[in-house]
Amino acid sequence: MLKDRRNALWRPSRRLFLQGSAAAATALAAPQIARAQNKELYINSWGGPWLEAAQANLFDPFTAETGIKITTVSPVSFAKLAAQVRTGVYEFDVTTLGGGDIVRANQAGIIEDLDSPYEGGLFENGVASHAFATLMAWRTDAGWEETPQSWADFWDVEKFPGARSLQRYAARVLPIALLADGVAPEDLYPLDIERAFAKLDEIKEHIRVWWTGGSQSTQILRDGEVDMIGIWHGRYFEAEDAGAPVDFTWNQAEIDRAYWVVAKDTPNMEAAKMFVEFATSPEPLAGFVSQANYGALNPAANEFVADAAKPRMPTSPDNYPQVFEQDMSNWGGDPEEVSMRFDEWLAS
Amino acid sequence: MDRFLRWTGIAIVIFIAAPLVIVVPMSFSTSPTLQFPPPGFWLGYYAQYFTDESWLRPTFNSLLIALMTTILTMALVVPATFALVRHKFWGKGAANVMMMMPMAVPHIVMAVGYYSYFGSLRLVHSHLGVILAHTCLAVPITFLVLSANLKGFDRTLERAARSLGATPRQVFIHITLPILRPGLLISALFAFIQSFDETVVAIFISGRDAETLPRKMFDSIRQEADPVIAVISTLLFVAVFLGLIAPHVLRLFRKLFSRAAPKPVRATRNTQATTPQEVK
Amino acid sequence: MAVTLSTLTERRNLWPWLLLAPLAVYLALFFLVPLAEVAIMSVTEPRPGLANYEKVLTGSLYRKVFLNTFATAALVTVCCLLVGYPLAYLMNATTQRRAMMILLLITMSFWTSFLVRTYAWMVLLGNNGPVIWLLETIGFEDPPGILFTRFSSTLAMVHILAPYMIMNIYSVMQKIDRSLIRSAESMGAYGLSLFRHVYLPLTAPGIANGSVLVFVICLGFYVTPVLLGSPREQMAAGLIGHQIEEFLAFGLGSAMAIVLLVVTLIVLAIYSRRFGLDKLYG
Numbered sequence: 070m071l072k073d074r075r076n077a078l079w080r081p082s083r084r085l086f087l088q089g090s091a092a093a094a095t096a097l098a099a100p101q102i103a104r105a106q107n108k109e110l111y112i113n114s115w116g117g118p119w120l121e122a123a124q125a126n127l128f129d130p131f132t133a134e135t136g137i138k139i140t141t142v143s144p145v146s147f148a149k150l151a152a153q154v155r156t157g158v159y160e161f162d163v164t165t166l167g168g169g170d171i172v173r174a175n176q177a178g179i180i181e182d183l184d185s186p187y188e189g190g191l192f193e194n195g196v197a198s199h200a201f202a203t204l205m206a207w208r209t210d211a212g213w214e215e216t217p218q219s220w221a222d223f224w225d226v227e228k229f230p231g232a233r234s235l236q237r238y239a240a241r242v243l244p245i246a247l248l249a250d251g252v253a254p255e256d257l258y259p260l261d262i263e264r265a266f267a268k269l270d271e272i273k274e275h276i277r278v279w280w281t282g283g284s285q286s287t288q289i290l291r292d293g294e295v296d297m298i299g300i301w302h303g304r305y306f307e308a309e310d311a312g313a314p315v316d317f318t319w320n321q322a323e324i325d326r327a328y329w330v331v332a333k334d335t336p337n338m339e340a341a342k343m344f345v346e347f348a349t350s351p352e353p354l355a356g357f358v359s360q361a362n363y364g365a366l367n368p369a370a371n372e373f374v375a376d377a378a379k380p381r382m383p384t385s386p387d388n389y390p391q392v393f394e395q396d397m398s399n400w401g402g403d404p405e406e407v408s409m410r411f412d413e414w415l416a417s
Numbered sequence: 418m419d420r421f422l423r424w425t426g427i428a429i430v431i432f433i434a435a436p437l438v439i440v441v442p443m444s445f446s447t448s449p450t451l452q453f454p455p456p457g458f459w460l461g462y463y464a465q466y467f468t469d470e471s472w473l474r475p476t477f478n479s480l481l482i483a484l485m486t487t488i489l490t491m492a493l494v495v496p497a498t499f500a501l502v503r504h505k506f507w508g509k510g511a512a513n514v515m516m517m518m519p520m521a522v523p524h525i526v527m528a529v530g531y532y533s534y535f536g537s538l539r540l541v542h543s544h545l546g547v548i549l550a551h552t553c554l555a556v557p558i559t560f561l562v563l564s565a566n567l568k569g570f571d572r573t574l575e576r577a578a579r580s581l582g583a584t585p586r587q588v589f590i591h592i593t594l595p596i597l598r599p600g601l602l603i604s605a606l607f608a609f610i611q612s613f614d615e616t617v618v619a620i621f622i623s624g625r626d627a628e629t630l631p632r633k634m635f636d637s638i639r640q641e642a643d644p645v646i647a648v649i650s651t652l653l654f655v656a657v658f659l660g661l662i663a664p665h666v667l668r669l670f671r672k673l674f675s676r677a678a679p680k681p682v683r684a685t686r687n688t689q690a691t692t693p694q695e696v697k
Numbered sequence: 698m699a700v701t702l703s704t705l706t707e708r709r710n711l712w713p714w715l716l717l718a719p720l721a722v723y724l725a726l727f728f729l730v731p732l733a734e735v736a737i738m739s740v741t742e743p744r745p746g747l748a749n750y751e752k753v754l755t756g757s758l759y760r761k762v763f764l765n766t767f768a769t770a771a772l773v774t775v776c777c778l779l780v781g782y783p784l785a786y787l788m789n790a791t792t793q794r795r796a797m798m799i800l801l802l803i804t805m806s807f808w809t810s811f812l813v814r815t816y817a818w819m820v821l822l823g824n825n826g827p828v829i830w831l832l833e834t835i836g837f838e839d840p841p842g843i844l845f846t847r848f849s850s851t852l853a854m855v856h857i858l859a860p861y862m863i864m865n866i867y868s869v870m871q872k873i874d875r876s877l878i879r880s881a882e883s884m885g886a887y888g889l890s891l892f893r894h895v896y897l898p899l900t901a902p903g904i905a906n907g908s909v910l911v912f913v914i915c916l917g918f919y920v921t922p923v924l925l926g927s928p929r930e931q932m933a934a935g936l937i938g939h940q941i942e943e944f945l946a947f948g949l950g951s952a953m954a955i956v957l958l959v960v961t962l963i964v965l966a967i968y969s970r971r972f973g974l975d976k977l978y979g
């Protein structure tokens with residue numbers, strides 16, 4: 070081995086020269102490839118409270134333990150994940166996907182095969198991490214006489230006049246529309262897509278903003294750009310903690326599960342897989358969900374979860390009976406097709 | 418009628434001025450929201466901008482990319498402009514059209530092209546990729562400004578130098594370049610600003626490692642309307658303000674201090690205002 | 698050596714081409730090739746054929762977006778004219794000093810990054826912003842939200858593009874011979890009739906220049922409509938970006954991009970036949 074290398078040094082072969090210049094060229098053109106040797110990991114970040122909790126409980130401890138530096142990249146984008154495989158240029162190695170996207174991602178072959186780090190933790194090659202909710206929140210200064218109770222009230226623009234906002238994301242919006250139309254949570258799946266779109270037609274002109282990023286949803290609620298919103302619970306509490314006059318209900322809140330996934334063929338594969346295992350192990354996960362009020366999906370984490378955090382967790386015993394879960398295995402349509410249709414519906 | 422026109426004028430001036438000045442008080446506001454009037458004033462968001470790497474790095478990237486773009490653009494455009502302004506040759510019309518083409522194509526179209534093309538060349542998310550793209554987009558405006566300057570160039574000086582025995586190279590270095598310097602500087606400035614402000618292509622190709630300031634601002638405005646944007650807006654606005662005021666102040670100073678030997682000052686300002694730059 | 702080369706090339710008229718060659722090669726590699734790639738993708742992705750164009754040209758959504766893009770561009774152009782013409786006129790009529798101040802303001806607006814100006818409109822029109830505050834202060838009960846509507850994005854685009862219009866009209870007005878106006882007045886042309894028969898025709902080239910410029914830029918506008926507009930009134934560029942970013946629909950996005958490009962070039966071609974393209978950006 071040593072001898073070989075010395076030989077090569079003496080007589081720089083054509084091949085070595087080619088390798089060298091190729092390496093120089095790639096280093097110039099794509100710094101991230103040259104960086105693969107360095108201990109560095111790029112993680113797709115949701116920003117806001119998610120990032121704060123992840124930084125303190127997942128990223129920093131992981132770096133301390135392994136020496137691998139973590140850099141975050143935002144915003145979270147499913148298409149970016151897919152584009153990485155197409156272009157071969159990796160912006161991030163690890164990301165979290167919701168239930169709707171993970172089926173899409175696994176079908177498209179854009180995420181790595183993973184092993185389950187704990188019993189029942191693997192779903193479509195993503196490792197289950199935490200549960201979060203999309204709930205209904207509103208401005209208390211909207212001047213209504215009554216308090217909204219359910220998604221049906223979200224659709225009731227006469228009783229509760231004002232601008233509204235929902236996420237620009239079909240998989241989360243369609244079930245909400247069906248609930249508003251009177252479908253019972255237990256009869257929701259498989260979804261009646263036609264009926265959901267028909268119900269959405271009714272509210273369309275009242276939706277001022279179809280939000281696309283978590284921080285955007287906080288901002289429009291906090292600043293009063295809209296009076297009523299379907300928003301992630303962590304983002305709602307962010308607005309409430311900022312002192313905005315807002316309120317919410319757990320009733321009919323929609324639970325979604327977030328899964329860690331590794332981008333297919335990423336140059337930082339080993340570090341990425343190590344991180345996913347670390348992030349879903351009991352103690353770091355417990356710290357993470359305690360700070361950001363998520364529900365831990367690794368049952369072993371629950372014994373470490375702080376009691377003080379529980380009232381704000383969608384999966385805590387008090388709150389769980391009021392919420393409903395996404396059921397991606399029995400969803401009722403091709404998520405990709407439906408989201409295309411949703412987008413065309415939006416613009417029409 | 419006159420009074421009506423007058424008030425219309427005042428209204429229009431307010432319409433144009435209001436958005437420019439509003440960001441200044443907002444940048445000092447203590448409120449994390451876009452609240453008016455601001456509840457209090459501080460410098461906190463300035464401190465945040467100057468200490469936050471996620472804002473400083475895009476700023477640095479943008480400056481670097483704009484500088485490299487300017488150098489590359491000038492290296493390509495200056496010879497080409499000389500050819501087009503000073504020579505008659507077959508195919509000149511076509512060459513002229515070619516120079517202007519990047520201006521006629523909407524940036525979103527080029528963004529799609531670069532995203533795919535540079536993707537296959539592994540140039541997405543690299544400084545080099547953004548520089549190469551921005552140089553194309555900067556060619557028309559640089560050419561326009563420079564050719565306007567070159568067309569107004571009085572060639573008798575060059576001929577005089579030639580007749581006195583100077584070589585073409587000497588003429589170029591000692592006569593042509595010094596006279597043309599203001600024009601060169603202004604066209605370089607246009608190239609720089611074209612790159613520094615360019616948003617659409619940067620959104621698609623600048624990515625993680627070469628993120629430019631406009632891209633970062635765009636993401637931030639779209640996502641959360643971070644108050645730091647007001648700070649950057651104010652800084653950029655003040656930079657423009659100083660850049661525009663500087664020639665006037667300079668002239669004033671010269672007038673004050675050179676009364677002994679008054680010199681005519683060449684006015685170059687009109688090219689700035691009348692030459693557009695592609696906006697997206 | 699250098700001399701003989703240069704005389705040789707001069708004689709054969711190769712010298713200008715040598716000067717042009719680097720730029721020509723550069724533009725071919727980094728401008729024409731990516732542009733061609735868009736054209737190719739539009740007929741090959743996801744599979745060869747004209748399916749993408751069929752969808753873009755016949756699908757109700759796409760037709761609506763293109764019509765909306767046209768309507769918005771036209772509206773913005775008209776508004777820019779309504780803002781630009783009186784102001785340019787006043788700049789000519791008022792004192793030198795005031796004209797200089799206004800010119801400085803317009804130049805400043807022009808040079809300020811349009812992202813900054815877009816953001817400023819967001820600040821101005823927000824629910825806690827100065828405009829709503831002013832409306833409430835002068836007694837409006839509960840004024841309607843104006844941010845994220847067609848109104849807000851149109852307003853911002855007018856503001857961003859108005860300098861192009863003003864400068865074009867102003868420079869034409871400045872060249873108008875005052876004696877023409879005076880002689881028209883002496884023949885009894887006043888007010889509206891003077892304006893219609895003398896002033897308007899004389900300023901027409903400026904109006905045409907400014908309008909085409911504003912219209913064409915507006916057709917391809919991405920940033921401002923995306924940030925300030927409503928999702929129901931998308932413009933073509935925004936939808937192209939969305940197709941690529943969210944769905945990686947390179948074929949469909951490319952087909953829309955080509956349609957947008959062709960429309961832009963048609964507008965410019967019509968204009969250049971009438972006036973000459975080089976004058977547009979002068």
